[in-house]
Amino acid sequence: xxxxxxxxxxxxxxxxxxxxxxxxxxxxxxxxxxxxxxxxxxxxxxxxxxxxxxxxxxxxxxxxxxxxxxxxxxxxxxxxxxxxxxxxxxxxxxxxxxxxxx
Amino acid sequence: xxxxxxxxxxxxxxxxxxxxxxxxxxxxxxxxxxxxxxxxxxxxxxxxxxxxxxxxxxxxxxxxxxxxxxxxxxxxxxxxxxxxxxxxxxxxxxxxxxxxxxxxxxxxxxxxxxxxxxxxxxxxxxxxxxxxxxxxxxxxxxxxxxxxxxxxxxxxxxxxxxxxxxxxx
Numbered sequence: 001x002x003x004x005x006x007x008x009x010x011x012x013x014x015x016x017x018x019x020x021x022x023x024x025x026x027x028x029x030x031x032x033x034x035x036x037x038x039x040x041x042x043x044x045x046x047x048x049x050x051x052x053x054x055x056x057x058x059x060x061x062x063x064x065x066x067x068x069x070x071x072x073x074x075x076x077x078x079x080x081x082x083x084x085x086x087x088x089x090x091x092x093x094x095x096x097x098x099x100x101x102x
Numbered sequence: 103x104x105x106x107x108x109x110x111x112x113x114x115x116x117x118x119x120x121x122x123x124x125x126x127x128x129x130x131x132x133x134x135x136x137x138x139x140x141x142x143x144x145x146x147x148x149x150x151x152x153x154x155x156x157x158x159x160x161x162x163x164x165x166x167x168x169x170x171x172x173x174x175x176x177x178x179x180x181x182x183x184x185x186x187x188x189x190x191x192x193x194x195x196x197x198x199x200x201x202x203x204x205x206x207x208x209x210x211x212x213x214x215x216x217x218x219x220x221x222x223x224x225x226x227x228x229x230x231x232x233x234x235x236x237x238x239x240x241x242x243x244x245x246x247x248x249x250x251x252x253x254x255x256x257x258x259x260x261x262x263x264x265x266x267x268x269x270x271x
Contacts, residue, residue, distance in 0.1 A: 004107045004147060012111045012144065016118055016137075023122035031127045031173065035134050039118055042141055042161065053148040058226050058234040061153045062242070065235065068160055069246040073253030075165050079172045080260035086176055 009050030016043035030085065030092050034078050041071045106208050107147040113201050114140035120197065127173045131166065132198040138162040139205055146212070152228040 016039055023036030045064040052060020082092070089096045114137050121133035138161045145154040235243060 004104050008107070008111070009144075009148065012114065015115050016141075019115070019118045019122060027122065029127070031169070032122070032130060035130060035169065036122060038134070038161075038165065039121070039137065042138065042157075046141060046144065049145055049148055049150050049153055052226070053150065056226065058230040061150050061226060061231045062235050062239050064150075064153050065156070065231075066242055066246055068156060069250055072160065072165060073249050075168055076253045076257040077260065079168055080257040082172060083175065084260055092176070 004053075006050060006054045009053075010047060013043045013047040013050060016040075016046065028093050028095060030082055030094050033094065034075065034082070037078075038071060038075065041067055041074075103147055106212065107144060109204065109208060110140045110143035110147065113137075113204050114144065117198070117201050128170075129194060131169055131173065132195070133201075134169075135162050135166050136198050136201045136205070138166070139202065143205055143208055149225045151225065152231050 020036045020039035020043060023039065024033055027033055027036065045067040048060040048063040048067070050060070052058065052063075085097060086092060117133045117137040117140060121130045121137060124130040124133065138157060142154045142157040142162070145151075145157055
């Protein structure tokens with residue numbers, strides 16, 4: 001029963017975070033951008049859990065719980081904004097709202 | 103146990119890469135759910151069974167239901183009917199099915215191996231997490247509850263229509 005090395009856990013977290021970042025940068029559909037943000041938050045929580053498992057402390061899992069609560073609050077507000085965007089512009093393209101008024 | 107970690111990591115990376123390259127939102131959601139399940143297996147192998155359960159229940163359960171709900175709200179009428187027909191084609195669900203079958207095989211392997219534990223016996227269960235959560239991190243729990251209340255009020259305010267359609271009944 002050998003231990004998973006911490007380096008590999010961080011490599012996985014970094015790879016998932018990079019994939020989420022690529023998704024945010026490349027995609028223009030706001031639903032895909034939100035899903036990529038979820039992947040990035042999940043990868044950040046994974047890094048905390050990996051570090052918590054390395055030092056055998058529950059703190060990493062506690063921080064993951066906070067990230068989970070933050071992701072839930074974020075996605076509820078963001079999806080309400082998506083519905084409002086679709087209601088006004090009949091599109092999900094973020095380029096439609098790229099101009100600020102002011 | 104480490105081989106389970108590496109296989110689940112590969113499944114997570116592959117499904118996430120497929121997720122960000124899909125054209126349909128529902129296809130991407132399926133791959134995202136598989137990715138979250140794979141990360142849940144990773145959490146279990148790292149000795150965090152409580153977090154693994156929460157990942158499945160809250161992320162893959164509650165938050166993904168919100169996404170599915172919004173995607174369904176935005177696809178109404180004839181395009182939705184065509185999309186439903188396209189959903190039943192095997193080319194749509196074979197990819198997530200194969201990746202989920204790999205995770206299922208890992209699950210069966212973990213059950214039958216009988217180790218019941220994590221890597222190196224460093225399992226930190228719900229008891230340790232709860233004692234830490236309501237001990238030194240109590241103020242963080244209060245702040246998280248206030249954040250969730252703010253999210254609730256914000257979502258309600260953004261979804262509020264000033265002139266509801268009268269014919270809707």
